[in-house]
Amino acid sequence: MGDIDKHTNDETQDAQNQARRTSGWAIAALVLGLAAGMTLLIIRAQNMTAESRQSCCLSNLKSMAHAQLMYAQDYDGRFPPVDHWPKALYGPYLKNCQILTCPARDQAYAVMNHGGEIIYSGEVSYSMNVFLSGLDQGTLGYPDRTPLEFDGTQVAGGPEVAAYRHRNALNLSYADGHAKYLNNPEFLQLCFEPPPT
16 A cells, blocks of 8 residues: 555656646746737837827928918018028917927927027927028929928038938928928938029
8 A cells, every 4th residue: 555655646746746847837938928028019119109209290390381381471472581490480370389399309499489589599300491591482383392391400401401310211391381201212302492483
């Protein structure tokens, strides 16, 4: 009878050891699966955040393009001078100066009072097409293909001041008021300088 009890105990112990090994592997697999799942969720959340910043930036540019067009209506069809376009737009045409800052850029924005006086001089994240400075809208042959404002590193300039902040692409608005997300080659093919009339 003692041999049977010992044999039963050995079998029980072997079964318990096997169960421990199996549960150890199962726990390890579960932990690895959870880690992989969390990694994918984090990557997806980062992509969603980047997409929402890009979308907000596009909205900013569309709002600024509409402000530029309202300014032009009030000033005989002319765009504001590039050296102070943010100051010309804020107040009568733009009510929120945070629009001047791309959400993908962690910089301060220009804060001005309603008289156009600069209260705080921060960085404006967008550039105005330097060739449109004070230009009459009526002289533009292709306003739907002429960049007005875009993600940039200076207040005014051409393609050389472009900032590709959104997954190696940028947002821009056109002289007719629409806005678009473009990659580098598409952006560089645009006509910045209006043809002479």
